[in-house]
Amino acid sequence: MASSRLSPRTALRLAYVCDAVIAAFLVAAIVLMIANWAMAPDGNALSLLVIFGLTAIAYAAVGTAIVKRTPSNAIGWICFLIAFFLISGTAGTEYVVRAVFTAPGSLPGAGLVLALSEPTPYLELGATVLLLFLFPSGRPLNRVFRVITWGFACVIALGLVADLLTPKVIADVWADRLHRYGIRLESPTGIPGFAAVGHALKTTAGVTLAIGFLVSIVGLFLRRRRADAETRAQLRWLGYVAGAVLGLIVVMGPLMVALPEDSPVGGLFWWVITPLIAFGVPAAIGIAIVKYRLYDIDVVIRKTVIVAVVAVAVIAVYLLVVALALSGVGSRLVLGVAILLLTFRPVHRTARSIADRVAYGKRASSYEVLTEFTSRVGETYAADDVLSRMARILAEGTGAEASRIFVRIGGEMREAAMVGTPGPGEVSVSVLDAGEELGALAVTMPASDPMNPAKQRLVDDLARQAGLVLRNVRLIEELKASRQRLVAAQDEERRKLERNIHDGAQQQLVALAIKQRLLGNLIGRDDEKAVAMVAQLAEDTNDALENLRDLARGIYPPLLADQGLVAALEAQARKAAVPTTVEGEGVGRFGQNVEAAVYFSCLEALQNVAKYANASRATIALSNGDGSLTFTVTDDGAGFDTSETSYGTGLQGIADRLAALGGDLDVRSRLGAGTTVAGRVPALEATEGVR
Numbered sequence: 001m002a003s004s005r006l007s008p009r010t011a012l013r014l015a016y017v018c019d020a021v022i023a024a025f026l027v028a029a030i031v032l033m034i035a036n037w038a039m040a041p042d043g044n045a046l047s048l049l050v051i052f053g054l055t056a057i058a059y060a061a062v063g064t065a066i067v068k069r070t071p072s073n074a075i076g077w078i079c080f081l082i083a084f085f086l087i088s089g090t091a092g093t094e095y096v097v098r099a100v101f102t103a104p105g106s107l108p109g110a111g112l113v114l115a116l117s118e119p120t121p122y123l124e125l126g127a128t129v130l131l132l133f134l135f136p137s138g139r140p141l142n143r144v145f146r147v148i149t150w151g152f153a154c155v156i157a158l159g160l161v162a163d164l165l166t167p168k169v170i171a172d173v174w175a176d177r178l179h180r181y182g183i184r185l186e187s188p189t190g191i192p193g194f195a196a197v198g199h200a201l202k203t204t205a206g207v208t209l210a211i212g213f214l215v216s217i218v219g220l221f222l223r224r225r226r227a228d229a230e231t232r233a234q235l236r237w238l239g240y241v242a243g244a245v246l247g248l249i250v251v252m253g254p255l256m257v258a259l260p261e262d263s264p265v266g267g268l269f270w271w272v273i274t275p276l277i278a279f280g281v282p283a284a285i286g287i288a289i290v291k292y293r294l295y296d297i298d299v300v301i302r303k304t305v306i307v308a309v310v311a312v313a314v315i316a317v318y319l320l321v322v323a324l325a326l327s328g329v330g331s332r333l334v335l336g337v338a339i340l341l342l343t344f345r346p347v348h349r350t351a352r353s354i355a356d357r358v359a360y361g362k363r364a365s366s367y368e369v370l371t372e373f374t375s376r377v378g379e380t381y382a383a384d385d386v387l388s389r390m391a392r393i394l395a396e397g398t399g400a401e402a403s404r405i406f407v408r409i410g411g412e413m414r415e416a417a418m419v420g421t422p423g424p425g426e427v428s429v430s431v432l433d434a435g436e437e438l439g440a441l442a443v444t445m446p447a448s449d450p451m452n453p454a455k456q457r458l459v460d461d462l463a464r465q466a467g468l469v470l471r472n473v474r475l476i477e478e479l480k481a482s483r484q485r486l487v488a489a490q491d492e493e494r495r496k497l498e499r500n501i502h503d504g505a506q507q508q509l510v511a512l513a514i515k516q517r518l519l520g521n522l523i524g525r526d527d528e529k530a531v532a533m534v535a536q537l538a539e540d541t542n543d544a545l546e547n548l549r550d551l552a553r554g555i556y557p558p559l560l561a562d563q564g565l566v567a568a569l570e571a572q573a574r575k576a577a578v579p580t581t582v583e584g585e586g587v588g589r590f591g592q593n594v595e596a597a598v599y600f601s602c603l604e605a606l607q608n609v610a611k612y613a614n615a616s617r618a619t620i621a622l623s624n625g626d627g628s629l630t631f632t633v634t635d636d637g638a639g640f641d642t643s644e645t646s647y648g649t650g651l652q653g654i655a656d657r658l659a660a661l662g663g664d665l666d667v668r669s670r671l672g673a674g675t676t677v678a679g680r681v682p683a684l685e686a687t688e689g690v691r
Contacts (some may be wrong), residue, residue, distance in 0.1 A: 011071030017062050018080040022060045025087045026053050032094035039102040045093075045177050052086040056106040058282040059083035069446070073138035073319060078131045079282070083125035092117025101181045111188040114170050119163045126156040126209055126283060132216035135238060141223050150221075151214045159205020161398040164189045166198030172199055217242045240282035248272060378652055380406075386469060387417035388566055394462060395419045398455050400443035402426075405466075407474050412646070416473065420444070427451050429459050433467030438474060446565070512540055560599055564589050569620055576618070580636070584622035595684040597661055598622070598631050601654045605677040607635035608650050613637025613675060628663075629683040639669045654679065687689045 006014070033049055060083040066076030096114045099107035133140060133149045140146040167190030170178075178184075220242055223233040387405045394404040402420030406413050406428075416439070428442040441463050445451045515537055522530040560568035568583040573580040589595070602620050609618050615637030622631050647655065647667070654677070655665040663681035 006071050008068075008071055011067050015080070017085070019060050019064055022056055022083050022087055023079070025084070025091045026056060027420050029053070029087060029091035029094055032091065032098050036094060036097050036102045040097055040181055042177055043178070045090075049090050052090050056083040056087040056280060057255070058075065059086070062282055062285050066605045074134050075131060075136065075138050075285075077128055078134070079285075081127045082124055082131070085120045085127060089117050089120030089124075092120070096178060096183060096185070100183050100185070111170075111185045115164060115189050115314075116187050118170050119160055122205075122209070123156070123160065124161070125213070126152075129141065129209065129212045129216045131281065131479045132213075132238070132242060135220070135440040136235065141219050141226075145219055148212075148215060152208060155205055155208040156212075159202055159208070162198045162201035162205065165191045165194050166202065167192055167195055214246070217246050237284035238281065241276065242283045244277055244280070248276070336404060351510060387473060388419075390469065391417040391419040394441060394443060394459075397462070398443055398458060399445070401446050402444040404442040405439065405470075407470055408437055408472055413440065427456070429463045431463045431466050431470050433471050438470040443487070506623055512537060512544065515540070533683070557599070558593060559591070565595050565599060565622060568621075569602055572603060572606070573620065576606055578606070578613075578615050578618050580606065580618045580620060582620045583621075584620075587622045587624055587629075590624075590683045594629060594661065594681050597657050597663070598629060598679070601657055601679055602631055602633055604650050604654050608648075608677075609633070609635045609637065609675075613639075615674065627682060627684060628680050630678065630680045632678045633675055634674065639671050639673050639675050641671055642667060642669055651677070 029049060030053070033046065059079040063076045063079030063083065066073055066079065070076070092113050095107060096110050096117070099105070099110035099113075104649070109162050130149065130153060133145065133152070138492055140149045164187075166187070168187050169184050170187055209597035220235065221237055224232050271576075278524055387407075391403045391405050394400070394405075400420070402418065402422045404415055404419075404422060405417040406424075407416045408414075421444075422442070423444045426442050426444045428438050428440050431439045431441060441459060443451075443459060445455070450453070515533060519530055519533045519537065522533060532666040557568050564587075566582060566587055570582045573582050590598075604618075606618060607617050613635045615635035618633060620630070620631065620633050624630070651667060658665050658679050658681055661683075663679060666678045667675070668678070
């Protein structure tokens with residue numbers, strides 16, 4: 001069996017080598033039987049050659065199809081083994097008949113060929129049991145069956161070695177063909193003294209083969225019982241064959257034991273069970289492949305249907321042309337040729353349509369895929385649900401192994417939904433709406449059905465249809481994120497205010513209360529100290545009042561409410577860590593929420609300048625016009641690369657604050673060239689105050 005490390009190209013070449021070897025043995029068996037027929041005619045041998053030859057071809061075809069699409073799946077390689085054992089045993093028997101009976105001495109090594117051919121029925125049954133263990137995934141059902149599978153394979157291999165090393169006379173193989181012509185050859189691979197051990201090992205291997213066959217059937221039905229609907233459908237026909245074989249053994253096995261050895265029951269049993277196993281197993285696998293799309297065989301189906309439809313149509317028209325030619329009418333012949341030429345393209349298109357329908361089902365028509373896509377995404381679903389539906393329709397419509405939906409949120413491309421497992425060769429198409437990139441659709445096509453211009457157009461069309469959906473999804477996600485950030489910021493501000501009140505004003509007020517009680521005790525006892533404490537209380541009261549005013553300014557500055565943005569920002573500029581100028585000539589008053597948003601945005605930008613910019617100066621510029629109030633905070637600091645650095649909590653807070661009023665934020669910066677934080681808020685200048 002092939003390793004999963006085999007590349008697809010190497011695996012396919014190895015599969016073709018297997019096909020060539022099997023074909024060579026089949027040709028050799030046919031040629032040798034024809035050469036032997038004059039002196040050794042045998043109807044039974046001919047029947048077996050037909051059965052095993054056709055079965056070997058079927059197994060080889062199935063093995064090639066599986067390896068071509070899934071090289072790591074052991075089922076394909078087991079099919080090659082079964083095909084080889086079937087036909088090599090027949091070819092070996094005919095070789096020995098030729099070398100010993102019909103043309104003695106004409107071919108060398110008859111004993112060795114016979115020794116190698118004799119165990120092929122045993123090996124073919126062993127490989128069939130392995131196939132039952134592993135179908136359809138190529139892996140055992142669970143750890144227990146993995147141990148059983150490997151143990152079974154080792155015992156079968158040990159039995160083969162024991163058979164080759166056991167000294168014996170070989171005369172009974174493949175329907176007694178050698179026995180009928182008196183051919184008896186000593187095994188050249190036998191080792192004297194190994195007979196007892198060899199027979200014991202062969203008996204153990206035979207019992208293991210029988211038990212393994214029963215366990216494999218049980219495992220098949222257990223796998224079908226626990227599998228999903230698709231896998232159960234794939235296993236159904238193989239289960240029918242296994243059940244029929246098991247039933248035949250249960251019914252006819254006791255009769256074969258009870259009746260004499262030459263009873264016709266034994267012959268009937270083998271003539272029924274042999275074609276049942278030989279034809280039934282590959283037929284069941286073929287039905288699973290074709291009917292239930294196992295191993296991605298769609299491409300072969302499609303090409304076969306196209307060839308068949310076109311061939312039938314061309315042959316029909318060709319016969320018409322020949323009939324017209326035979327009628328002797330030249331003009332009719334010309335007409336027939338014209339019919340052939342004119343109908344080929346329509347017939348070919350029709351054949352492709354039929355083939356697509358047979359192979360791909362709903363993937364046949366791009367129009368149908370687009371219609372379903374539009375109707376589904378137009379329905380009302382939650383954001384995650386509509387994206388998962390989009391991914392599924394994208395995968396089914398294009399025949400992709402995997403599909404992914406990406407949404408661009410906050411400058412970052414995020415994976416929002418996925419169907420299947422992405423692999424190499426993934427094709428991605430951007431989703432644009434009004435010139436803005438909102439996300440992307442990505443598909444991974446199977447190696448057997450790669451991307452082509454038709455599929456590329458379909459993915460492009462689906463991307464155009466998805467624009468509005470991704471925009472809505474992005475808006476919803478951004479709204480959720482901004483709400484979470486605003487709630488977190490509000491909670492943080494509340495906690496900060498609580499700490500400031502607790503650590504500042506509250507402690508001052510507690511101290512004032514204590515001093516007032518002390519003052520009450522001093523009155524009438526020590527008037528001089530009482531007068532001094534009154535003065536101290538007045539000073540402490542002023543400090544507490546100033547502290548409370550500072551807290552109030554942090555909530556909503558009184559200067560902003562009284563004199564407006566320019567005055568409030570100039571007051572803050574005088575306290576800034578970096579020398580700051582304010583330019584806002586002609587800027588009037590606006591609504592309280594607008595002024596507060598711009599004021600605190602500018603303060604946040606100044607804090608960033610002080611913390612990160614390493615600047616020597618900063619400028620705040622305010623302007624209004626066209627129904628908007630705009631501001632810029634510019635510094636001459638170190639700057640940063642905006643393509644590599646996303647918004648921090650400060651800039652993101654400014655963006656959220658402005659977005660809540662319908663505004664926006666733009667940050668421009670270059671390394672060594674400073675930073676400009678620009679914001680805009682839709683606002684009309686107030687004419688009668690700001691409240």
